[in-house]
Amino acid sequence: MQFFLEVLIGGLLSGVMYSLxxxxxxxxxKASGVFNFAQGAMVLFAALTFVSLEERGLPRWGALLAxxxxxxxxxxxxxxxxxxxxxxxxAISLLMATIGLTFCxxxxxxxxxxxxxxxxxxxxPDVPFDVKGVLVSQFDLFAAAIAGFLVAVLALFFQYTRxxxxxxxxxxxxxxxxxxxxxxxxxxAVVWAAAGAVALVAGLLWGSRxxxxxxxxxxxxxxxxxxILGGFTSIAGAIVGGLLVGASEKLAEVYLGPVLGGxxxxxxxxxxxxxxxxxxxxxxxxxxxIDRV
Amino acid sequence: xxxxxxxxxKTSYRAxxxxxxxxxxxxxxxxxxxxxFVAVPLWGSEYLVSALLIPWLILSLATLGLNILTGYAxxxxxxxAGFMAVGAFAAYGFQLRTPAxxxxxAFVLSGVCAAGVGAVFGLPSLxxxxxxxxxxxxxxxxxxxxxxxxxxxxTNYSSSGVINAQPMVIAGLAINTPPRRYLLVLAVVATLAxxxxxxxRGRAGRAWMAVRDMDVAAEVIGIPMLRTKLSAFxxxxxxxxxxGALWVFAHVGSVDPQAFDLTRSLQVLTMVIIGGLxxxxxxxxxxxxxxxxxxxxxxxxxxxxxxxxxPGLLPNIESFIFGALIIFFLIVEPQGLARLWQVTKxxxxxxxxxx
Numbered sequence: 001m002q003f004f005l006e007v008l009i010g011g012l013l014s015g016v017m018y019s020l021x022x023x024x025x026x027x028x029x030k031a032s033g034v035f036n037f038a039q040g041a042m043v044l045f046a047a048l049t050f051v052s053l054e055e056r057g058l059p060r061w062g063a064l065l066a067x068x069x070x071x072x073x074x075x076x077x078x079x080x081x082x083x084x085x086x087x088x089x090x091a092i093s094l095l096m097a098t099i100g101l102t103f104c105x106x107x108x109x110x111x112x113x114x115x116x117x118x119x120x121x122x123x124x125p126d127v128p129f130d131v132k133g134v135l136v137s138q139f140d141l142f143a144a145a146i147a148g149f150l151v152a153v154l155a156l157f158f159q160y161t162r163x164x165x166x167x168x169x170x171x172x173x174x175x176x177x178x179x180x181x182x183x184x185x186x187x188x189a190v191v192w193a194a195a196g197a198v199a200l201v202a203g204l205l206w207g208s209r210x211x212x213x214x215x216x217x218x219x220x221x222x223x224x225x226x227x228i229l230g231g232f233t234s235i236a237g238a239i240v241g242g243l244l245v246g247a248s249e250k251l252a253e254v255y256l257g258p259v260l261g262g263x264x265x266x267x268x269x270x271x272x273x274x275x276x277x278x279x280x281x282x283x284x285x286x287x288x289x290i291d292r293v
Numbered sequence: 294x295x296x297x298x299x300x301x302x303k304t305s306y307r308a309x310x311x312x313x314x315x316x317x318x319x320x321x322x323x324x325x326x327x328x329x330f331v332a333v334p335l336w337g338s339e340y341l342v343s344a345l346l347i348p349w350l351i352l353s354l355a356t357l358g359l360n361i362l363t364g365y366a367x368x369x370x371x372x373x374a375g376f377m378a379v380g381a382f383a384a385y386g387f388q389l390r391t392p393a394x395x396x397x398x399a400f401v402l403s404g405v406c407a408a409g410v411g412a413v414f415g416l417p418s419l420x421x422x423x424x425x426x427x428x429x430x431x432x433x434x435x436x437x438x439x440x441x442x443x444x445x446x447x448t449n450y451s452s453s454g455v456i457n458a459q460p461m462v463i464a465g466l467a468i469n470t471p472p473r474r475y476l477l478v479l480a481v482v483a484t485l486a487x488x489x490x491x492x493x494r495g496r497a498g499r500a501w502m503a504v505r506d507m508d509v510a511a512e513v514i515g516i517p518m519l520r521t522k523l524s525a526f527x528x529x530x531x532x533x534x535x536x537g538a539l540w541v542f543a544h545v546g547s548v549d550p551q552a553f554d555l556t557r558s559l560q561v562l563t564m565v566i567i568g569g570l571x572x573x574x575x576x577x578x579x580x581x582x583x584x585x586x587x588x589x590x591x592x593x594x595x596x597x598x599x600x601x602x603x604p605g606l607l608p609n610i611e612s613f614i615f616g617a618l619i620i621f622f623l624i625v626e627p628q629g630l631a632r633l634w635q636v637t638k639x640x641x642x643x644x645x646x647x648x
Contacts, residue, residue: 081620221431270435274432281421
């Protein structure tokens, strides 16, 4: 029982890390209907920028602010160069464009900052501590707190600010929002900037766990089943989906792994998501779209 | 002036239903086939044949497969490489366990295996569509990759996981030199491309296109959704499966699940989009573009920058330019290279007059 709890909690907490990546996806998908395949590349780009700036002697907060500024600039460039010319194209063209963007960002990040694996120490000790006999990782708890904080900030931002309201309007109906005079391009730039900031946070946390390296770009793929479970358009869904995926994949690895031969972590979340889709095609918290397939 | 159908009257239904209704098209296609089947094997250099043409043709076949699914039937898939892997391993298995089965039949059977697997993984398409489906097909990609790596029966219990493909023999003739392998690939690809061209203008293809354009309307006019969608998945996977088998036997020569990872799926998807959705010609153009680009980029880059670049930078610049070109193409011509060819044809028809 104790072992089960330990695996479960470890899974839940690592799921939070997936949620962080999924969050960036949801933000962009919600506001612009673009399935941003490049989120993982943005995570890599952000983390590499931060580490490299720090290496070049910037203080920690300076590096943080500078990389935040760079992510904002990147969002503006992406909106201007990639999204604006592709307005009104079918979703698959936009998906393809973000796949192209992935190559661009990966090349850019590693071309500018080098492709050596870099360590990142956030100064949070990664020693497990004991809660009634169950070992819990301190670092994971910290990550969970950060994720919770981010979601709270985003929720408040969406709910109570003028820009947030514009975002929700755009998410609801592009054309209606446009005809009300909401500047679509500004909204997109804001959303990509927010996604960039989320990518920076995710990059720092993942980077200090795995080292800042190319593999960061691949964690996007772990966020996809999270999205399916939670629904593409729900911030809360990203969190809950992340928890579900994290917990189930660890439990599956521990309990089913020995039977099936190990390494099932890679596909188990997808199959879970697939089965889930058969029951509830719009995800846990996704908007119900009434169309027959 | 040159490319004009004026004066070419169709006097029979047969003539009206030809694949290439215009004489000039038939001449060009005939000439191309002549060059491909006769001139290239005779005079083509080994580099041209084995490093360019063979991978291009095989990837064109896979692209054609995905194009049937995505371009004609409107179902996204990110699991192409998974189905290619099924074909590759099935062909290996048939050659290994049933040596009596001739090679070509083994290829066909491996395609059939991939079709079966594809139909199973196509089942979610009956419930979901769009991006959700794309993500769902990723499940097939990862699951198949895992299954082929983990279950020893598929790899014949080889310890390294990488196995050499058996030498190819057709009717006592060893297919071991680049020209012979090229001819085998070319024959298979040409046959399947012709079949695809006929398929998409027949009943099946029209049903797929109806589903793509509006599924509710398609169902209302009596197109069975289940059969149509699953047949699209099956046919598409068949093509991918044969492409996977060819890739392993005629190109790389070793059976390795790593050759069919997600990158391959994305690569094939890129080829479909760059080439043009819903176009057989586009599949070939798109595959050509993506195969040729990485071969030309390094030489172009080193010609431009010389040796001024620090080592290790080049692959990153390549990656950047590759991505930028994809975006550029999408912005300039969202409907792909096939559309450019259409525009050219329109222009040629009027030439030398502007209108």
